[in-house]
Each structure stands twice: as structure tokens, then as C-alpha cells.
Amino acid sequence: MHGQITVPIPTAELAAATGLGRDELPGTKLTVTANLAAATDTDVDLHDVQLVRLPIQRRLQAA
Numbered sequence: 038m039h040g041q042i043t044v045p046i047p048t049a050e051l052a053a054a055t056g057l058g059r060d061e062l063p064g065t066k067l068t069v070t071a072n073l074a075a076a077t078d079t080d081v082d083l084h085d086v087q088l089v090r091l092p093i094q095r096r097l098q099a100a
Contacts, residue, residue, distance in 0.1 A: 054086035066090040
């Protein structure tokens with residue numbers, strides 16, 4: 038059986054990991070490495086946050 042665990046990540050940590058500002062994070066796609074055997078949010082051990090895709094607004098500005 039597979040379940041879901043919601044894990045909060047502080048905005049400051051996401052901004053630091055991606056190099057994006059707080060206002061640029063909404064709509065951004067990220068990958069995160071996690072402990073898939075975790076039973077609680079404290080066991081998840083999120084790390085290695087990587088940027089997959091910028092929000093559409095930022096991609097258009099960069100083009």
C-alpha cells in the first residue's frame with residue numbers, strides 16, 4: 038500500500054536551493070530526493086532539491 042505524507046519545506050530553503058526569489062517559486066516544478074520508507078513527516082529526510090521547470094512567466098522573460 039502506498040500513502041502520502043505532506044512535508045512542509047521552508048520557503049527560504051527552497052529559494053536557497055533553486056536560486057529563485059520567493060515571488061518566483063509559485064508554479065516552479067521541483068524534484069526532491071526523499072526516504073520512501075518513511076512513515077512520518079520527520080522520517081522523510083528531504084534533500085537534493087532540483088529545479089525542473091520555471092514558471093511560464095519566467096521562461097518567457099528569459100527568451
